[in-house]
Amino acid sequence: MRADTAAPRRRTVIALALVVAGALGSGLAISAGYAAPEPTSADLTSAEAAAHAPIAFPQGYTRWTHIKSGLIPAGHPAFASYGGLHHIYANELALAGYRDGRFADGAMLAYDLFETRVTPDGSIDQGPRRHVDVMVKDARRYAATGGWGYAEFAAGADADRLNSGQRAGCAACHEHRKAQGYVFSELQG
Ligand code: HEC
Structure with a gap:
């Protein structure tokens, strides 16, 4: 009895995981398209890249x-x-x-x-x-x-x-x- 009910649940979990992975994959592809503010930032950690993001002109x-x-x-x-x-x-x-x-x-x-x-x-x-x-x-x-x-x-x-x-x-x-x-x-x- 247990095995019968567990199997479909497992399939659902796997299917959900695939959907999430697919969404993440396309999300990553989109953000990679807009990539980093400076060309060299590919070599930086994300914290360093953030520190190099441009400071906006302080209007007013x-x-x-x-x-x-x-x-x-x-x-x-x-x-x-x-x-x-x-x-x-x-x-x-x-x-x-x-x-x-x-x-x-x-x-x-x-x-x-x-x-x-x-x-x-x-x-x-x-x-x-x-x-x-x-x-x-x-x-x-x-x-x-x-x-x-x-x-x-x-x-x-x-x-x-x-x-x-x-x-x-x-x-x-x-x-x-x-x-x-x-x-x-x-x-x-
Ligand atoms: C050789 C030392 C020196 C360097 C290099 C320097 N500053 Fe300063 N900075 C000062 C001094 C001294 C003052 C205070 C001037 C006053 O009291 O009238 C000051 C003031 C400032 C202020 C106003 C806030 C404060 O600390 O009083 C800002 C903003 C500022 N500097 C930004 C920069 C930026 C951006 C750079 C680099 C491009 C820079 N500073 C480079 C010495 C320096």
Whole structure:
């Protein structure tokens, strides 16, 4: 009696398994078709591939909270890359991080850099934008760089122009501020 009832059930299980395997197979074929964001990602683990997925341009960041501004003048060692007037903005999650030193996933920071212009009366104005540097917190995705992803957008561009070596350079310097959550700027009184 037992054998009679067990047999059809087993056939059903096998048939279901085949359907699931077929669905998975076509799913894999579809995702392989859209494959990886960068050609080299075939060699990466999925975590590494995710860490290299492009960071989107943070639309509307100039309406986030302004943390501070700063001027890097001619003659400063960082002038070639960062000379000019910059403004730092934090989204709401990042603002909370400045207060307690812990930046939650979803925190975003923008460093907006402009040339300067001397006006006829001798005052200094903000000139054209140079680039926007961005940090995005995702502890798991960017575990290798302290939980922060780094990106840089040329003026007017909406695609990150950094390569992996340059991103590592960002992270290496920000590492000096590990105790402050890898963030240099501080809330101004
Ligand atoms: C040599 C060190 C150094 C390197 C390299 C560097 N940064 Fe920074 N970064 C700083 C400093 C210092 C500040 C704070 C500037 C201020 O307080 O006005 C800063 C500020 C920032 C901020 C605002 C948040 C904060 O930490 O205050 C962002 C966003 C940022 N950098 C992104 C980047 C990106 C993206 C790169 C790589 C393209 C990069 N940084 C490379 C030193 C560095």
